[in-house]
Amino acid sequence: MRPSVVKAKPADALKDASMIKQKEMMANHYNRLTSSQENGEKVASTFVPGNLNELIMCFDLVNNLPEVNAIQSGLRKQSGAYIMEAERSGHSEDVCTYVKSDLGMMMKGNIGPNGKELPKPDVLLLSYTGCFTFLKWFELLREQYKCPTIFLQTPYMADGKVTPNMIQYMVKQLKEDVIPTLEEVSGVKFDIDRLREYLGKSAKAEDDLVYILQSGKNKPSPIDAYFGGIYYIGPIFGAFRGTDDAIDYYRFLREEVDQRMLKGLGPVTPDGPMGEEKYRLVVEGPPNYTSFRQFWKMFYEEGATVVASSYTKVGGTYDYGFRHDPDRPLETLAEYCLGVYTNRSLPMRIDMLTDYINEYEADGLLINSIKSCNSFSAGQLLIMREVEKRTGKPAAFIETDLVDPRYFSAANVKNRLESYFQMVEQKRSGKGVAA
Amino acid sequence: MTEKTVSEIVARCEALYEDLNFTAAREWKEAEPGRKVIGYLPVYVPRELIHAAGMLPLGIMGGGDNLEVIHGDAYYQSYICRIPRSTIELGVSGRVDFVDGMLFPSICDVIRNLSGMWKMLFPDVYSKYFDVPQTYKDEIGGVFYTGEMRELLSDLEKMAGRKITDDDIRHSIKVYNENRRLVNELYTFRSEKPWQAPASEAYLVIRAGLVLPVEEHSKLLRQYIDAAMAEERPIKDNSKVVVTGMFCEQPPLNLIKSLELSGCYVVDDDFMLVSRWLIGDVPTDGDPVHNLSQAFLHHSMSTAAKYEPDEKEKGQFLVRTVKNTGAEGVIFAATSFCDPALLDRPMLQNILSDANIPYIAFKYAENSGQMQPIREQAGTFVDSIKLWSAA
Numbered sequence: 149m150r151p152s153v154v155k156a157k158p159a160d161a162l163k164d165a166s167m168i169k170q171k172e173m174m175a176n177h178y179n180r181l182t183s184s185q186e187n188g189e190k191v192a193s194t195f196v197p198g199n200l201n202e203l204i205m206c207f208d209l210v211n212n213l214p215e216v217n218a219i220q221s222g223l224r225k226q227s228g229a230y231i232m233e234a235e236r237s238g239h240s241e242d243v244c245t246y247v248k249s250d251l252g253m254m255m256k257g258n259i260g261p262n263g264k265e266l267p268k269p270d271v272l273l274l275s276y277t278g279c280f281t282f283l284k285w286f287e288l289l290r291e292q293y294k295c296p297t298i299f300l301q302t303p304y305m306a307d308g309k310v311t312p313n314m315i316q317y318m319v320k321q322l323k324e325d326v327i328p329t330l331e332e333v334s335g336v337k338f339d340i341d342r343l344r345e346y347l348g349k350s351a352k353a354e355d356d357l358v359y360i361l362q363s364g365k366n367k368p369s370p371i372d373a374y375f376g377g378i379y380y381i382g383p384i385f386g387a388f389r390g391t392d393d394a395i396d397y398y399r400f401l402r403e404e405v406d407q408r409m410l411k412g413l414g415p416v417t418p419d420g421p422m423g424e425e426k427y428r429l430v431v432e433g434p435p436n437y438t439s440f441r442q443f444w445k446m447f448y449e450e451g452a453t454v455v456a457s458s459y460t461k462v463g464g465t466y467d468y469g470f471r472h473d474p475d476r477p478l479e480t481l482a483e484y485c486l487g488v489y490t491n492r493s494l495p496m497r498i499d500m501l502t503d504y505i506n507e508y509e510a511d512g513l514l515i516n517s518i519k520s521c522n523s524f525s526a527g528q529l530l531i532m533r534e535v536e537k538r539t540g541k542p543a544a545f546i547e548t549d550l551v552d553p554r555y556f557s558a559a560n561v562k563n564r565l566e567s568y569f570q571m572v573e574q575k576r577s578g579k580g581v582a583a
Numbered sequence: 584m585t586e587k588t589v590s591e592i593v594a595r596c597e598a599l600y601e602d603l604n605f606t607a608a609r610e611w612k613e614a615e616p617g618r619k620v621i622g623y624l625p626v627y628v629p630r631e632l633i634h635a636a637g638m639l640p641l642g643i644m645g646g647g648d649n650l651e652v653i654h655g656d657a658y659y660q661s662y663i664c665r666i667p668r669s670t671i672e673l674g675v676s677g678r679v680d681f682v683d684g685m686l687f688p689s690i691c692d693v694i695r696n697l698s699g700m701w702k703m704l705f706p707d708v709y710s711k712y713f714d715v716p717q718t719y720k721d722e723i724g725g726v727f728y729t730g731e732m733r734e735l736l737s738d739l740e741k742m743a744g745r746k747i748t749d750d751d752i753r754h755s756i757k758v759y760n761e762n763r764r765l766v767n768e769l770y771t772f773r774s775e776k777p778w779q780a781p782a783s784e785a786y787l788v789i790r791a792g793l794v795l796p797v798e799e800h801s802k803l804l805r806q807y808i809d810a811a812m813a814e815e816r817p818i819k820d821n822s823k824v825v826v827t828g829m830f831c832e833q834p835p836l837n838l839i840k841s842l843e844l845s846g847c848y849v850v851d852d853d854f855m856l857v858s859r860w861l862i863g864d865v866p867t868d869g870d871p872v873h874n875l876s877q878a879f880l881h882h883s884m885s886t887a888a889k890y891e892p893d894e895k896e897k898g899q900f901l902v903r904t905v906k907n908t909g910a911e912g913v914i915f916a917a918t919s920f921c922d923p924a925l926l927d928r929p930m931l932q933n934i935l936s937d938a939n940i941p942y943i944a945f946k947y948a949e950n951s952g953q954m955q956p957i958r959e960q961a962g963t964f965v966d967s968i969k970l971w972s973a974a
Contacts, residue, residue, distance in 0.1 A: 240925040242921075311734070526663055529657065
């Protein structure tokens with residue numbers, strides 16, 4: 149029987165202990181960022197996919213992630229105004245809304261989620277990994293900040309393999325461009341043993357992260373690997389990979405998940421514990437952040453849990469075996485960047501999603517196609533058909549945006565989801581899937 | 584040989600442009616057993632390597648405004664540009680069924696992902712994402728790029744069933760050097776006397792080079808330049824402009840004609856950049872792959888799909904083009920939903936403002952049909968140039 153759910157007001161969203169801990173970590177990081185100038189710390193802006201946090205820490209730099217800032221603006225319902233501001237200044241309505249949210253935020257004082265002004269970066273570490281827009285984004289930021297920009301190109305894994313040429317190219321860039329410039333900007337000499345130490349810590353946290361993400365294979369799943377997954381990936385995809393804080397957080401989270409598994413419980417939603425798990429889904433694509441809670445509610449109200457998602461792999465595909473390796477410090481950074489989800493070819497993405505449906509015993513695939521993210525979105529209709537063909541499980545397609553509220557139509561999304569759940573029911577009852 | 588007139592040459596080029604079954608390339612392939620055709624998308628691939636393998640490089644620039652996209656739309660959301668959907672249409676409708684391989688150069692995420700889609704949809708066709716360096720130091724980006732070209736060469740050798748020698752590549756470099764010289768001669772002639780070689784004609788003549796063997800195209804270029812020089816045409820009271828942002832999805836021919844009708848002499852552009860991506864001759868002595876790499880790193884054009892490492896250099900390529908051609912303004916014409924062009928545009932506009940170069944901007948698609956708004960916008964732009972330059 150489905151447990152009764154206590155309806156909470158938006159301000160009373162329930163969070164499990166790990167989510168509260170994660171929120172505290174993020175808040176502390178933002179406080180560190182906004183106090184960096186008074187504390188004499190320098191700041192490196194960089195991106196989530198291809199985030200070289202261990203290396204950045206070797207130079208005592210504080211990691212600032214513009215995508216995460218845009219997400220925070222989206223969650224706080226500020227991104228809409230920022231995007232409009234950027235469009236008023238000449239940016240096209242067609243392009244990535246993360247970029248416009250970031251630029252608009254800058255134009256309106258660059259106020260971070262803690263209500264304080266975010267610092268100007270001392271260096272832009274343009275890790276060009278899995279997304280063409282990154283390249284233009286940091287050219288645009290460079291125009292504003294006039295600070296050194298370090299470029300690191302990650303070749304695309306188009307043929308499903310990492311070649312020696314790719315690794316050599318990346319390692320050379322790290323040795324000859326990235327590290328010397330970071331030394332120059334920070335005034336700190338590079339110490340490879342320090343990097344090894346951080347990489348070792350990363351690997352420990354990564355083990356626990358994989359355990360947590362793979363707990364979705366249980367029935368019921370103790371986690372929601374998409375909406376809850378956003379919380380889970382925050383520290384390791386952001387400024388905490390390679391730290392003791394990350395090790396502690398993922399150990400704590402693992403214990404929390406273990407407890408839920410022992411008790412046969414599902415995930416905790418903003419309205420309380422998840423009720424009966426009626427549908428198990430795999431989701432492809434990023435979420436919408438401007439209506440995040442409303443979006444999630446459309447799932448848990450119907451008893452739908454996301455048991456695996458591709459979005460939780462944009463900062464690393466650890467569940468496919470990758471771990472940062474302290475014995476090969478530069479090569480491992482290269483392999484990390486090469487392996488992130490958006491740097492994988494379309495056939496590789498199809499294989500992953502098919503594996504997820506089979507291994508997590510999901511009822512089907514849902515694609516949330518993001519208007520302003522071509523890296524994810526171009527090709528998703530083929531992905532949908534191919535995964536459906538290979539698994540025999542129904543797939544569905546919805547369209548929203550990352551942080552532009554103009555592209556979240558709640559009624560349309562809800563209608564599509566309800567139709568999709570009916571399709572899943574029909575498939576289960578052997579009536580086939582309506583065209 | 585009877586000399587051809589401008590209109591005869593242009594008519595032939597227009598027929599090639601409109602032929603979405605690529606009959607010329609099919610006939611080339613059928614002329615001798617074992618011949619192979621390698622398709623490529625914008626912006627740039629080293630066609631010399633394909634030529635050196637004895638194969639025909641075939642430029643596929645989408646379906647234009649004459650192709651009805653029936654299947655292609657089922658593969659893409661409404662917010663993605665048109666070139667990938669019309670390219671898929673060309674594929675699934677069998678129009679490129681004679682093509683033995685496809686190269687998808689590094690331009691943007693859409694074309695990048697299309698490379699994977701092609702693998703899925705046409706598993707028997709060789710399909711390669713052709714990655715290029717965005718870092719330009721010899722020992723870093725140069726080594727990587729040389730490695731990528733050698734990988735492509737190795738694949739082409741397997742397809743050709745023979746070794747491709749350095750001499751083969753040197754010969755191909757020579758042939759393409761000649762072709763680039765002629766393309767550049769046409770651009771120079773056009774910028775000096777745009778009434779003698781209108782952009783819409785020059786476009787068709789250069790576009791013919793995407794489907795014809797390079798040797799034949801070079802002859803065609805020579806014929807056109809000579810014929811256009813010989814034919815007296817009236818000078819119009821037009822303004823010279825540079826058009827930028829059209830480096831991938833091509834404009835419909837009517838769009839170029841509309842710009843001319845509205846009073847623009849288009850004296851430079853970024854259409855079909857593959858034809859003149861490398862600036863100047865590539866050396867034909869020494870290691871030919873290294874030479875192609877050096878040309879790419881240090882002597883190639885600038886576009887939004889390329890990272891500019893030096894902030895001071897950002898946009899200067901465009902400023903220099905304006906100055907060198909004597910243009911009076913710039914038209915930013917980007918394809919709808921084109922991330923590279925649209926993200927780059929505000930930066931370039933700031934640089935043009937600093938250089939006191941007037942500009943306008945609009946969007947288009949390869950199948951745009953309604954030209955009236957563009958004509959009005961471009962016409963007003965030309966009027967304003969004349970008004971302000973006269974003041």
